[in-house]
Amino acid sequence: MVSNLDKICEKINSDKFSKFMGIQLLELREGYSKMAMTVTENMLNFHNMAHGGAIFALADAAFAAASNSHGQTSVALCMNINYRSPANKGMRLVAECFEESLGKRTALYRIEVRSDDGKLIALSQGTVYRKDEELV
Numbered sequence: 651m652v653s654n655l656d657k658i659c660e661k662i663n664s665d666k667f668s669k670f671m672g673i674q675l676l677e678l679r680e681g682y683s684k685m686a687m688t689v690t691e692n693m694l695n696f697h698n699m700a701h702g703g704a705i706f707a708l709a710d711a712a713f714a715a716a717s718n719s720h721g722q723t724s725v726a727l728c729m730n731i732n733y734r735s736p737a738n739k740g741m742r743l744v745a746e747c748f749e750e751s752l753g754k755r756t757a758l759y760r761i762e763v764r765s766d767d768g769k770l771i772a773l774s775q776g777t778v779y780r781k782d783e784e785l786v
Contacts, residue, residue: 654721655678655680657786658718658719658721661718662675662714662718665711667707668685671687671693671711673687673707673708674686674687675715678715678716678719679719681716681719681748681752682746682747682748682749683712683715683716683747684712684744684745684747685708685712685715685745686742686745687704687742688741688743689704689737689738689740689741689743691739693739694739700738702731705733705763705772706731706774708743708763709729709731709745709747709761709763709772709774710726710729712745712746712747712761713729713759713761715747716747717747717749717759717776717778717780718785721784721785722783722784722785723780723781723785724757724778724780725779726777726779727777727778727779731773731774732774734770734772734773735765735769735770735771737765741765741766743763743764743765743771744765745761745764746762747759747760748761754780755779755780756778756780757778759775760773760775761774761775762774
């Protein structure tokens with residue numbers, strides 16, 4: 651029998667943009683997600699380091715996964731990001747998203763993007779609106 655969390659994982663894994671970016675779901679539980687991506691040549695900016703948009707995309711994917719992990723459709727209202735260290739071609743980045751506050755209509759999340767060796771690349775915070783509809 652397939653659990654609701656398994657169905658949510660299937661939905662997250664079907665995300666076309668995440669597939670395009672090479673973003674992989676590593677772990678999902680209620681209020682938490684862990685996702686990874688390797689920086690490729692096509693993700694580099696003119697400084698020859700990972701483009702901020704690529705790093706943001708990974709953080710956003712982790713944010714979307716964690717915020718929808720309860721099975722209730724959640725959509726972003728606001729998200730900010732602070733870049734702390736550069737990421738280079740070939741570097742594997744891991745984003746972990748933690749639920750900080752869950753309400754009936756809104757929820758707040760903290761997202762950490764780190765290199766494989768644990769160096770902080772970016773720190774993000776996001777707020778979602780929780781719609782009155784089931785995700786799966």
